[in-house]
Amino acid sequence: MNARKAKQRRRELRERNERLLAQIRAAEAVFHEAHGGAWESWTKGPAMLFVPTLCEDYPPDVKEAVIVRRQAAFTGECGCGLEVRITPAGQYDLRHGAGCPGEWGMFKALARAAGWNIELTGGIDTDG
Numbered sequence: 001m002n003a004r005k006a007k008q009r010r011r012e013l014r015e016r017n018e019r020l021l022a023q024i025r026a027a028e029a030v031f032h033e034a035h036g037g038a039w040e041s042w043t044k045g046p047a048m049l050f051v052p053t054l055c056e057d058y059p060p061d062v063k064e065a066v067i068v069r070r071q072a073a074f075t076g077e078c079g080c081g082l083e084v085r086i087t088p089a090g091q092y093d094l095r096h097g098a099g100c101p102g103e104w105g106m107f108k109a110l111a112r113a114a115g116w117n118i119e120l121t122g123g124i125d126t127d128g
Contacts, residue, residue: 017086020046021076024092029074038116042074047092049073061101062114068102078102 027045034040034053042049051073052066072078072094080097087093096103101110111117 013088020086020090020092021084025076044074049092058116059114062110062116065101065107065110068096068100069107072096072102 023045024047025045027043027047029042029044029049032041032043032048035050038053040051040053042051051070054063054066054070056063058066068078072082076082076084076094078096078100080100080102082097082100082102083093083095085093085095096106099106101107
């Protein structure tokens with residue numbers, strides 16, 4: 001592929017991703033399915049969101065992390081400076097800042113400390 005075609009392809013991909021993000025931001029979240037009591041799937045425009053279920057009996061730090069992750073998924077916003085993008089493969093990708101309870105590594109550590117196994121399969125893990 002020559003440089004001109006490559007540049008055109010990148011521009012088209014960026015424009016597609018901007019359209020997808022706009023559709024996701026504008027859409028209402030619609031509940032899709034519960035997955036074993038720990039996870040829920042929702043649709044928001046063209047995106048399928050997998051979020052942890054919010055339960056009142058979670059320890060306060062886990063509950064806060066669940067709320068942060070859910071809020072970020074549904075609104076695309078977080079006080080940590082959340083980075084929201086569409087990957088080249090078309091995946092809705094949320095990246096929380098270091099130290100945020102919604103950041104995947106911190107979220108997993110808090111959940112494990114509370115005795116909750118939150119491993120995901122099938123590429124649902126958005127924060128790597």
